[in-house]
Amino acid sequence: MSNVERKLFVEPERYEFTAASIHQFDLARRDFFKILGAGIAVFAVVKDGAGAQETAPGHRSFHNEELPKDIGAWLHVGEDGSVTGFAGKAEIGQNIRTALAQTIADELRVPLESVRMVMADTALTPFDAGTFGSRTTPTMTPQLRRVSAAARDILVEAAAKEWGLAPKGLVAADAKVTDPASGRFLKYAELARGKTLAQNLPAEDPITPPAEWTVAGKPIPKVDARSFVTGHHQYTTDISLPGMLHGKVLRPPSFGAVLTSFRQSEAKPMPEVFVVRDGDFVGAAASTEREAQEALDAVKAEWKEVPQISNKELFAYLKQNAAAKTEDRFRKQKGSVEEGLAGAAHRLDATYNVAYIAHAPLEPRAAVAQWADGKLTVWTGTQRPFANRDELAAVFHLPESSVRVIVPDTGSAYGGKHTSDAALEAARLARAAGRPVKVVWTREEEFTWAYFRPAGVIEIKSGISGDGTLTAWEFHNYHSGSSGIETPYVVANQQTEYHAVPLILRSGSYRGLGATANHFARETHMDALASVAKMDPLDFRMKNLSDARMRAVLEAAAESFGWGKKTQEGRGFGVACGDEKGSYVATCAEIAVDKKSGAVRVVRLVEAFECGAIVNPDGLRNQVIGAMIQGLGGALFEAIEFENGRIKNPHFANYRVPRFRDVPDIYAMLLDRKDIPSAGAGETPIMAVAPAIGNAIFDATGIRLNNLPMVPNGLRPA
Amino acid sequence: MPIEIEVNGKRYPVNYPPDTPLLYVLRDELRLTGTKYGCGEGQCGACTVLLGGAPRRSCQIPVSAAAGKPVTTIEGLEKDGRLHPVQQAFLDAGAFQCAYCTSGMIMSSVGLLQSNINPSQSEVVQFLQGNVCRCGTHPRIMEAVRHAAKMMQERGR
Numbered sequence: 001m002s003n004v005e006r007k008l009f010v011e012p013e014r015y016e017f018t019a020a021s022i023h024q025f026d027l028a029r030r031d032f033f034k035i036l037g038a039g040i041a042v043f044a045v046v047k048d049g050a051g052a053q054e055t056a057p058g059h060r061s062f063h064n065e066e067l068p069k070d071i072g073a074w075l076h077v078g079e080d081g082s083v084t085g086f087a088g089k090a091e092i093g094q095n096i097r098t099a100l101a102q103t104i105a106d107e108l109r110v111p112l113e114s115v116r117m118v119m120a121d122t123a124l125t126p127f128d129a130g131t132f133g134s135r136t137t138p139t140m141t142p143q144l145r146r147v148s149a150a151a152r153d154i155l156v157e158a159a160a161k162e163w164g165l166a167p168k169g170l171v172a173a174d175a176k177v178t179d180p181a182s183g184r185f186l187k188y189a190e191l192a193r194g195k196t197l198a199q200n201l202p203a204e205d206p207i208t209p210p211a212e213w214t215v216a217g218k219p220i221p222k223v224d225a226r227s228f229v230t231g232h233h234q235y236t237t238d239i240s241l242p243g244m245l246h247g248k249v250l251r252p253p254s255f256g257a258v259l260t261s262f263r264q265s266e267a268k269p270m271p272e273v274f275v276v277r278d279g280d281f282v283g284a285a286a287s288t289e290r291e292a293q294e295a296l297d298a299v300k301a302e303w304k305e306v307p308q309i310s311n312k313e314l315f316a317y318l319k320q321n322a323a324a325k326t327e328d329r330f331r332k333q334k335g336s337v338e339e340g341l342a343g344a345a346h347r348l349d350a351t352y353n354v355a356y357i358a359h360a361p362l363e364p365r366a367a368v369a370q371w372a373d374g375k376l377t378v379w380t381g382t383q384r385p386f387a388n389r390d391e392l393a394a395v396f397h398l399p400e401s402s403v404r405v406i407v408p409d410t411g412s413a414y415g416g417k418h419t420s421d422a423a424l425e426a427a428r429l430a431r432a433a434g435r436p437v438k439v440v441w442t443r444e445e446e447f448t449w450a451y452f453r454p455a456g457v458i459e460i461k462s463g464i465s466g467d468g469t470l471t472a473w474e475f476h477n478y479h480s481g482s483s484g485i486e487t488p489y490v491v492a493n494q495q496t497e498y499h500a501v502p503l504i505l506r507s508g509s510y511r512g513l514g515a516t517a518n519h520f521a522r523e524t525h526m527d528a529l530a531s532v533a534k535m536d537p538l539d540f541r542m543k544n545l546s547d548a549r550m551r552a553v554l555e556a557a558a559e560s561f562g563w564g565k566k567t568q569e570g571r572g573f574g575v576a577c578g579d580e581k582g583s584y585v586a587t588c589a590e591i592a593v594d595k596k597s598g599a600v601r602v603v604r605l606v607e608a609f610e611c612g613a614i615v616n617p618d619g620l621r622n623q624v625i626g627a628m629i630q631g632l633g634g635a636l637f638e639a640i641e642f643e644n645g646r647i648k649n650p651h652f653a654n655y656r657v658p659r660f661r662d663v664p665d666i667y668a669m670l671l672d673r674k675d676i677p678s679a680g681a682g683e684t685p686i687m688a689v690a691p692a693i694g695n696a697i698f699d700a701t702g703i704r705l706n707n708l709p710m711v712p713n714g715l716r717p718a
Numbered sequence: 719m720p721i722e723i724e725v726n727g728k729r730y731p732v733n734y735p736p737d738t739p740l741l742y743v744l745r746d747e748l749r750l751t752g753t754k755y756g757c758g759e760g761q762c763g764a765c766t767v768l769l770g771g772a773p774r775r776s777c778q779i780p781v782s783a784a785a786g787k788p789v790t791t792i793e794g795l796e797k798d799g800r801l802h803p804v805q806q807a808f809l810d811a812g813a814f815q816c817a818y819c820t821s822g823m824i825m826s827s828v829g830l831l832q833s834n835i836n837p838s839q840s841e842v843v844q845f846l847q848g849n850v851c852r853c854g855t856h857p858r859i860m861e862a863v864r865h866a867a868k869m870m871q872e873r874g875r
Binding site: 092093094095221222225226228229230231232233234235237238240246288289290360361362363364409410411412414440442443618622623625626627628629630651652653657658659660661663666 | 734735745746749750751752753754755757758759761762764791792793795796801805806808809814816817818819820821824842843844846847848849850851852853854855856857859860
């Protein structure tokens with residue numbers, strides 16, 4: 001395993017472009033029922049392209065039986081009436097385990113307590129590209145509904161056969177099938193008894209519309225919640241296996257440094273301590289973390305460092321090093337911006353800069369690896385268990401079937417846990433030690449060797465007519481990503497372009513991807529245009545919007561917030577909105593500035609969010625409020641500082657995250673649209689927070705802040 | 719003579735070196751993993767335990783300094799299958815997302831309420847300022863602490 005130096009172009013929405021790998025699972029039908037017991041199993045086969053991003057091409061399974069199409073989910077009804085749903089998604093704090101269990105209970109007509117979800121285990125669950133992009137709700141819930149509906153049909157048919165009746169007219173409810181004419185019933189458990197029936201089903205089985213949901217749509221508390229308040233839940237970092245050692249990795253002094261010499265201490269090696277050098281990788285495993293660290297401290301290693309870009313030259317570098325040619329998919333054009341600008345009554349051009357920020361999940365990257373009979377099992381907190389499995393298989397030259405990755409419910413990720421770094425490290429050390437090894441990154445490692453939300457530069461040229469109608473819109477994003485790059489406003493003449501730039505710091509997905517940067521720039525710019533047009537910022541937006549869902553969230557947020565009803569002198573109001581991944585958001589902010597210190601305080605945040613039919617309003621509210629608070633950090637003060645390939649603030653003491661004192665009076669208004677399919681909600685609610693706050697700062701002070709974070713050191717009055 | 723520490727009412731001999739932070743003894747030697755590693759620098763509060771009744775960052779306490787003082791971890795709050803009011807309040811309020819910070823939040827809150835049964839909003843904020851919740855569940859945590867205070871007042875009087 002070596003640290004291959006690669007000058008990659010950032011792939012800001014990496015998963016959108018990832019080819020699905022070959023679907024593979026070796027769970028024989030025989031084994032399937034051996035694991036789960038007899039009963040009824042149903043597999044969701046995705047026929048159309050809708051699930052293609054999430055599922056792999058059809059492939060052999062069940063030992064040479066052909067599964068005709070992609071499989072996204074499966075379900076088992078056991079002889080005791082227990083229901084198990086299988087999905088490749090990971091629970092990372094977004095509360096999807098609960099939402100998926102609710103979905104099954106709802107569609108199968110069983111009590112929620114009888115449903116258990118098996119998730120993110122490459123040996124037991126269907127292939128899944130990963131838990132990201134707000135995809136779980138729109139893709140996985142329909143698939144689980146289809147398998148549940150099909151299982152219900154099978155149970156109804158089994159009851160009909162038992163009674164010699166036609167299935168039509170029988171009723172499935174409360175975990176039993178009832179014949180309303182006679183009042184007799186059979187429990188699902190009785191109907192599943194003695195059966196080993198497996199069925200594939202096509203995708204178009206009718207499912208229950210949101211208006212008729214009984215378990216879904218309700219604020220059900222987090223399943224297994226008790227195990228979290230008692231400390232009993234086992235995160236990856238908590239796992240302990242018999243004979244397990246603790247691993248540490250020797251980190252280079254700076255990014256890209258190459259190991260030039262390596263010498264182990266001449267002192268007598270300690271028993272039970274394993275030191276591994278493999279290419280640029282140096283690590284140690286010992287019975288405690290401390291002993292492993294001491295073994296590494298005794299290693300004499302020399303590194304050759306390479307010159308690196310630093311903070312102060314970052315934004316100029318991004319502009320100067322953009323790819324000469326933009327791929328077509330990253331360029332959209334309509335009308336003529338030149339003509340639109342020529343005909344404008346007012347023109348406004350501006351540049352916006354966005355810093356690198358860190359996900360800083362509270363559970364750091366971690367993995368436990370165990371080798372047995374040439375097979376590798378890894379427990380790790382990742383959003384991409386199957387990609388981790390594939391990478392482990394490639395690195396250790398194993399068939400995919402010899403690697404199993406299991407994701408315990410994880411201490412958050414926010415887009416930051418796509419890669420398999422800790423898994424590779426633990427596996428490498430475990431192979432050398434011949435014992436299971438656990439690797440838990442330190443906070444400093446997490447801040448340094450993970451990856452960041454990419455920094456970026458955004459340039460906007462725009463024009464409006466005398467009455468405040470947008471006439472021209474030209475938008476260039478350098479490096480930070482193309483998500484949410486297109487304007488939702490009506491503009492006849494527009495051009496948007498995403499410019500790839502080679503990586504400076506290791507970068508990747510982050511909650512909302514590039515959408516946070518793009519919305520910050522666009523919604524700040526719209527505010528500035530409103531001011532040029534001498535219009536109220538809300539009215540200006542409304543004038544240029546036709547999308548009814550966007551208008552609805554803006555109206556809801558403004559009304560709930562009390563837009564235009566300022567109660568205190570010196571306070572500022574700001575608004576921003578946006579849509580992404582099928583959901584809509586509008587945020588209003590009220591801020592206060594301490595005149596003496598220049599400290600900016602967010603007093604109040606109100607957000608209206610609409611993501612179609614709500615599956616669990618309690619979990620959704622948690623996600624939305626959480627995104628608002630996380631967004632506040634990136635808006636005001638979060639920024640990674642770096643120089644010569646070193647992170648200068650890799651600690652919570654100098655990388656500031658939102659804490660209790662930063663949290664304003666906060667309210668999330670959830671608009672439930674039962675007529676619109678459910679969309680995901682992990683990302684969009686973060687997007688409008690920063691521009692709403694920035695616009696409020698402008699309202700209070702007349703100072704327009706075009707860089708994120710906006711006030712890392714407070715506001716310096718002009 | 720190995721050090722002995724008392725955790726959740728039980729005495730344990732400690733084989734780890736005396737300068738080992740209490741956190742690692744709890745997690746790795748005693749396998750009480752409810753107490754979490756978050757930063758190892760006393761900056762995030764995930765490792766909070768009660769030491770002699772007061773909330774302390776266990777990553778900053780050498781195990782030798784814990785000898786002779788009772789240690790309470792998240793595992794020690796439940797009594798006879800009954801949750802501590804603060805645990806119950808967190809459960810009732812759904813005051814967690816990924817829940818990795820929850821043990822530390824609960825232990826800090828227990829520490830606060832044991833010394834101040836009726837804290838003001840700003841006292842709660844002040845007290846929990848050192849506990850990071852990266853998921854942004856702060857408003858529900860505040861609600862849980864208020865709710866717990868009420869339950870403890872009712873139960874205690």
